[in-house]
Amino acid sequence: MAGNASETPDDLALMQAIVRRDRSALAALYDRHSPLVLAICRRVLKDADEADEVLTDIFFEVWTKADRFDSARGNPVTYLVTLARSRAIDRSRSRATRPKITSDYTDAAALSDPQATPFESTQMKERQMQVRKSLSVLAPAQREIVECSFYEGLSHSEIAAKLHRPLGTVKTYIRQALIQLREGLRTTQ
Numbered sequence: 001m002a003g004n005a006s007e008t009p010d011d012l013a014l015m016q017a018i019v020r021r022d023r024s025a026l027a028a029l030y031d032r033h034s035p036l037v038l039a040i041c042r043r044v045l046k047d048a049d050e051a052d053e054v055l056t057d058i059f060f061e062v063w064t065k066a067d068r069f070d071s072a073r074g075n076p077v078t079y080l081v082t083l084a085r086s087r088a089i090d091r092s093r094s095r096a097t098r099p100k101i102t103s104d105y106t107d108a109a110a111l112s113d114p115q116a117t118p119f120e121s122t123q124m125k126e127r128q129m130q131v132r133k134s135l136s137v138l139a140p141a142q143r144e145i146v147e148c149s150f151y152e153g154l155s156h157s158e159i160a161a162k163l164h165r166p167l168g169t170v171k172t173y174i175r176q177a178l179i180q181l182r183e184g185l186r187t188t189q
Contacts, residue, residue: 044088134184
């Protein structure tokens with residue numbers, strides 16, 4: 001993507017164009033965010049081929065069910081990240097055995113597309129820094145629960161069992177943390 005940011009349509013405009021069946025908008029959204037979506041899928045699945053399949057499924061879903069996106073609930077990046085996490089966890093759970101997830105989640109760039117342009121790599125690193133900064137303001141107990149959910153792909157009940165906390169507390173912490181993260185990420189865009 002050449003040019004400056006003011007020359008490219010914003011993500012919300014792309015999503016609206018996708019609803020109108022504009023294929024170039026889907027291509028632009030894919031080019032802009034597929035490295036991030038793929039990194040999440042690879043992190044959860046630990047399998048590059050499966051992650052590629054889930055990536056394709058996610059953008060197919062964005063195209064075929066474009067009307068599901070609700071800008072009142074969040075921005076398009078949040079929507080894509082949520083889809084990536086959910087679909088990757090679904091795929092992981094459908095396997096007969098689940099591999100162990102490592103605790104080193106800090107270098108998602110290593111999982112991103114090796115053929116990404118320098119601009120895309122820089123954009124990805126900036127997003128990662130924004131997420132890390134937003135995570136750092138959470139209370140330690142909230143951050144631990146969010147990390148178990150998003151980086152390890154654990155369900156609420158699995159988190160409750162792992163951390164020896166009531167299920168209601170886990171759900172409340174995740175909801176509060178997501179609201180706080182959404183607000184933190186909204187102010188950085």
